[in-house]
Amino acid sequence: MAEKYTPGTHPDLPPPKNLVGPAAWIRDNLFSGPVNSIMTLFCLYLLWVIVPPLVNWLFLNADWIGTSRDDCSKEGACWVFIDVWMRQLMYGRYPAEEIWRINLSYILVVLTALPLFFKAVPSKVKGALAGVLLIVYPIVFFYLYVGGSFGLEFVETPRWGGLFLTLVIAVTGIVASLPLGIVLALGRRSEMPVVKSLCVVFIEFWRGIPLITVLFMASVMFPLFVPEDLSPDKLVRALVGVALFSSAYMAEVIRGGLQAIPKGQYEAAAAMGLSYWKSMLLVILPQALKMVIPGIVNTFIGLFKDTTLVLIIGLFDLLGMAQAAATNTDWLGFTIEGYVFAAFGFFVFCFAMSRYSQRLERALDTGHK
Amino acid sequence: MSEQQKREMSDETVIRLVGMHKWYGDFHVLKDINLDVKRGERIVICGPSGSGKSTMIRCINRLEEHQQGQIIIEDTELTNDVKNIEEVRREVGMCFQHFNLFPHLTILDNLTLAPIWVRKMPKKEAEELAMHYLERVKIPEQADKYPGQLSGGQQQRVAIARSLCMKPNIMLFDEPTSALDPEMIAEVLDVMVTLAEEGMTMLCVTHEMGFARKVADRVIFMDGGEIIEENTPEPFFNNPQNERTQLFLSQILNH
Numbered sequence: 031m032a033e034k035y036t037p038g039t040h041p042d043l044p045p046p047k048n049l050v051g052p053a054a055w056i057r058d059n060l061f062s063g064p065v066n067s068i069m070t071l072f073c074l075y076l077l078w079v080i081v082p083p084l085v086n087w088l089f090l091n092a093d094w095i096g097t098s099r100d101d102c103s104k105e106g107a108c109w110v111f112i113d114v115w116m117r118q119l120m121y122g123r124y125p126a127e128e129i130w131r132i133n134l135s136y137i138l139v140v141l142t143a144l145p146l147f148f149k150a151v152p153s154k155v156k157g158a159l160a161g162v163l164l165i166v167y168p169i170v171f172f173y174l175y176v177g178g179s180f181g182l183e184f185v186e187t188p189r190w191g192g193l194f195l196t197l198v199i200a201v202t203g204i205v206a207s208l209p210l211g212i213v214l215a216l217g218r219r220s221e222m223p224v225v226k227s228l229c230v231v232f233i234e235f236w237r238g239i240p241l242i243t244v245l246f247m248a249s250v251m252f253p254l255f256v257p258e259d260l261s262p263d264k265l266v267r268a269l270v271g272v273a274l275f276s277s278a279y280m281a282e283v284i285r286g287g288l289q290a291i292p293k294g295q296y297e298a299a300a301a302m303g304l305s306y307w308k309s310m311l312l313v314i315l316p317q318a319l320k321m322v323i324p325g326i327v328n329t330f331i332g333l334f335k336d337t338t339l340v341l342i343i344g345l346f347d348l349l350g351m352a353q354a355a356a357t358n359t360d361w362l363g364f365t366i367e368g369y370v371f372a373a374f375g376f377f378v379f380c381f382a383m384s385r386y387s388q389r390l391e392r393a394l395d396t397g398h399k
Numbered sequence: 400m401s402e403q404q405k406r407e408m409s410d411e412t413v414i415r416l417v418g419m420h421k422w423y424g425d426f427h428v429l430k431d432i433n434l435d436v437k438r439g440e441r442i443v444i445c446g447p448s449g450s451g452k453s454t455m456i457r458c459i460n461r462l463e464e465h466q467q468g469q470i471i472i473e474d475t476e477l478t479n480d481v482k483n484i485e486e487v488r489r490e491v492g493m494c495f496q497h498f499n500l501f502p503h504l505t506i507l508d509n510l511t512l513a514p515i516w517v518r519k520m521p522k523k524e525a526e527e528l529a530m531h532y533l534e535r536v537k538i539p540e541q542a543d544k545y546p547g548q549l550s551g552g553q554q555q556r557v558a559i560a561r562s563l564c565m566k567p568n569i570m571l572f573d574e575p576t577s578a579l580d581p582e583m584i585a586e587v588l589d590v591m592v593t594l595a596e597e598g599m600t601m602l603c604v605t606h607e608m609g610f611a612r613k614v615a616d617r618v619i620f621m622d623g624g625e626i627i628e629e630n631t632p633e634p635f636f637n638n639p640q641n642e643r644t645q646l647f648l649s650q651i652l653n654h
Binding site: 292294295297298300301303304305308313317394 | 561
């Protein structure tokens, strides 16, 4: 007979056998019933069919070394193509001897952003670094990329291209759309009828038209109305178009966050004597933005991929450059390699943004709700 | 009323509501409210739900707008003038039923926010002040936690300390214990009693009749948007004049 049980004195027993370990995990998760067993076997079959040929094409049967298409003799991918065109894919037609300017900017960004990832760095330093990243660098990089001053050679924007152009458009769009979106979202919730209607009209207009239309208007229609010497550079027009377009989406994402903040938070801030802007900046926005991080990053990722549309106005981003390279008469027939490489490039950046947003959500979690 | 309480209350009127009316659309929420509150006076407002008692005290720091009549707080009349509103809000503290602490800030940051950004106090000084009030509400050890990690009673005490950090002349309490579990009500009431004994001008909307008997100089009964009856606690509870007051008191005291 078992001894009489006194609460709190029972010794810890090991879990019953067959409930832990890899075998139990496989049984519970993959073969828990006839349907699951069939599904598991089917998926294994699919992997068996798909993965080996893919690995063969990508790596085992691929050509890696060479300088021309004649070096691609195997059945797999011809990465020589990517290798030969690498400079154009990364920098477009930016002069070779000036590429250090772009690389310098990359290095500066990485070095400045790196301390932001460490907990030991005091928040004041982090704030200063973020300020440099968001305010100082855009100005410095403008002069660095364009040149024509400080002894740097002038590089006209049609020569910009490849991943570099993708990053310029995407980062400008991202950096500009967040503050613009915040202002628009607050404006749309304003009690002042004029401000409110202006914001509603702006948001609905930009959300209502396709990005291709915006870019096309910016590059083709705009010069028809504005004299040529007053009309800004084509890239600038595209950048403004992209920034306004994405700020309208951003505004609605942020408005969702603002609406989710309980009324009591607004009242508590007001009751303490905080002015409208102070209560927004100190109390409401930090909570609202935190809540909609997934939506904000979603918009960022969408924006990053939408930059490929600038092809339509004759700018060659990473994807455009890959396509252009594949239509070169010496390299016809390597479209797939070009697309795979472009896809890989986009995936790296979008996946990084996604991971960073998850990290941010965890870091900002204060155990509320 | 004890001798001590009499001494603390002065003749200076700090809150004056004159013929105040308020409507929500067509619904007449507050009807001809007239109320004078002297410095150091402690007032408890009770009444059935929907009687307008919360709305009335929320008009005093203009979380709600009145449409007719006058509200004068320490010589400043509440109008649409944002300057006046912010001035009044700096001097009038408020505690809410649901605490409304800022969940993204630590307890200490919750307390120092307004002193730093409204009073322009240096951060160090604000933190010392915050710790002083956290000790007074007996939870200095929670300073670095977030509101979500505290119990309801602790959160409400933090909320009281947060209001006190602005050194208000008047404190408004909007049902501060209604959202609390019974065992936590006492700890919040203790803090409020201490505050009352120190001579703070207080307006409390509450159903804690024990608290009313203990500290109130005046109890006000509201129903249907009107002040029905007001009196000192003894006669108010022992000998209510109005029928509706009698009914209300019998409902909340007899179970």
